[in-house]
Amino acid sequence: MHHFTYRDNRLFAEDVDLTTLAEEVGTPFYVYCEATLRRHLRIFADAFAGADALIAYSVKASSNISVLKVLASEGAGADVVSAGELHRALIAGVAPEKIVFSGVGKTRDELSFALDANIYQFNVESEPELVALDEIAQTKGLRAPIALRINPDVAAGGHENISTGKSEDKFGVPWSRARALYAMARAMKGVEIKGVDVHIGSQIDDLAPFEAAFKKVATLINDLRADGCVIERLDLGGGLGIPYGEGATPPHPQAYAQMIKQVTASLGVQLIFEPGRMIAGNAGALVARVIYVKDGASRRFIILDAGMNDLMRPALYDAYHDLWPVVKNTDASEAYDVVGPICESTDRFAKARMLPRQHAGDLMAIMSAGAYGASQTSQYNSRPLIPEILVSGERYAIIRKRPTVDEIMDGEAIAEWLC
Numbered sequence: 001m002h003h004f005t006y007r008d009n010r011l012f013a014e015d016v017d018l019t020t021l022a023e024e025v026g027t028p029f030y031v032y033c034e035a036t037l038r039r040h041l042r043i044f045a046d047a048f049a050g051a052d053a054l055i056a057y058s059v060k061a062s063s064n065i066s067v068l069k070v071l072a073s074e075g076a077g078a079d080v081v082s083a084g085e086l087h088r089a090l091i092a093g094v095a096p097e098k099i100v101f102s103g104v105g106k107t108r109d110e111l112s113f114a115l116d117a118n119i120y121q122f123n124v125e126s127e128p129e130l131v132a133l134d135e136i137a138q139t140k141g142l143r144a145p146i147a148l149r150i151n152p153d154v155a156a157g158g159h160e161n162i163s164t165g166k167s168e169d170k171f172g173v174p175w176s177r178a179r180a181l182y183a184m185a186r187a188m189k190g191v192e193i194k195g196v197d198v199h200i201g202s203q204i205d206d207l208a209p210f211e212a213a214f215k216k217v218a219t220l221i222n223d224l225r226a227d228g229c230v231i232e233r234l235d236l237g238g239g240l241g242i243p244y245g246e247g248a249t250p251p252h253p254q255a256y257a258q259m260i261k262q263v264t265a266s267l268g269v270q271l272i273f274e275p276g277r278m279i280a281g282n283a284g285a286l287v288a289r290v291i292y293v294k295d296g297a298s299r300r301f302i303i304l305d306a307g308m309n310d311l312m313r314p315a316l317y318d319a320y321h322d323l324w325p326v327v328k329n330t331d332a333s334e335a336y337d338v339v340g341p342i343c344e345s346t347d348r349f350a351k352a353r354m355l356p357r358q359h360a361g362d363l364m365a366i367m368s369a370g371a372y373g374a375s376q377t378s379q380y381n382s383r384p385l386i387p388e389i390l391v392s393g394e395r396y397a398i399i400r401k402r403p404t405v406d407e408i409m410d411g412e413a414i415a416e417w418l419c
């Protein structure tokens with residue numbers, strides 16, 4: 001559920017009229033509903049009410065500091081994957097004891113920074129990372145709290161580009177090496193084993209792969225305990241799918257929670273979750289303006305002022321996003337290819353999509369763009385990053401401004417021999 005609704009055929013984000021907003025801030029822009037962010041976090045938290053659970057929002061999904069502040073005010077922690085994300089989480093006021101650090105390639109500088117920040121847990125993804133963390137922590141006279149991210153060799157459905165839990169994927173330590181690596185970690189003075197971590201992919205719309213992976217990890221915990229390890233925490237990552245269009249029915253967080261409670265009931269561990277998309281996805285939309293409607297030889301194109309650099313998901317994963325006219329008209333529907341202005345054939349948001357007749361100047365909302373939208377943008381074609389707007393009731397705030405042309409080139413320099 002989200003807070004984008006039509007009132008008298010005009011699309012609103014909470015109580016803000018998107019037509020007016022577009023006139024005030026210019027297009028294209030991202031808009032997020034604070035009410036939806038809060039609601040989704042509460043739904044997830046409520047599903048685990050009564051359990052010892054930490055919800056560490058996956059910052060990569062939507063990393064704007066205001067978004068993080070909203071979620072932190074609801075009690076969320078943060079799952080970060082870089083020094084940049086850790087900085088953001090700290091600036092937003094996320095308590096270090098609610099921050100976990102994931103990622104397959106943490107640099108020594110990043111490990112050092114996170115140790116100094118006193119974060120809750122490092123999710124270690126390889127033997128060399130374990131060795132590096134141990135060394136760095138020892139030089140600081142610290143012990144790094146760790147979980148090893150286990151690759152359970154479970155296929156997670158969804159698009160293959162966002163599946164991470166198969167043995168051929170780069171993520172995590174191989175299932176067959178897990179016990180040996182825990183034994184190695186036990187002997188290290190710079191790390192302290194706290195738990196086990198698993199994350200199998202994203203936009204997973206079926207509980208079965210989660211259950212298969214989590215059951216495997218539960219047996220591992222029993223084995224590790226038999227080996228003498230103290231395992232207090234189980235980080236189950238993120239990955240729960242969301243509805244991208246009508247008719248999609250991903251599992252409800254309640255069903256997900258019920259399955260997890262069953263699988264983990266006898267383990268006596270703190271549960272950690274890293275949801276991203278489930279919190280932010282349907283809280284956001286990308287609002288763009290139609291530049292031209294163009295008749296090709298065999299197709300009719302809507303050319304928007306937003307491009308694949310602003311929202312990469314369709315180009316990267318063939319992702320489906322609903323397209324809602326910001327002002328509804330009653331004209332007959334036609335099939336359109338909805339594209340951006342970028343010089344790439346994959347710069348396309350929809351193919352042969354049925355939409356009421358569109359005209360130059362009309363506004364279009366690309367729905368469910370709150371996760372992996374603004375956080376994945378680029379300035380390709382020297383297009384400025386587009387603004388992000390946070391709405392709360394009747395209020396709105398520009399939480400990332402559109403850079404000027406000069407700012408796009410800021411940081412570039414002309415080599416001295418070219419001057």
Ligand code: LLP
Nearest residue numbers: 058102199202203238239274275276277372
């Ligand atoms: N934890 C880890 C270690 C992750 O790698 C991810 C996502 C998450 C948590 C959050 O997963 P979520 O709950 O959002 O599914 N750009 C792609 C998705 C990439 C997901 C990367 N990792 C997309 O737009 O579909």
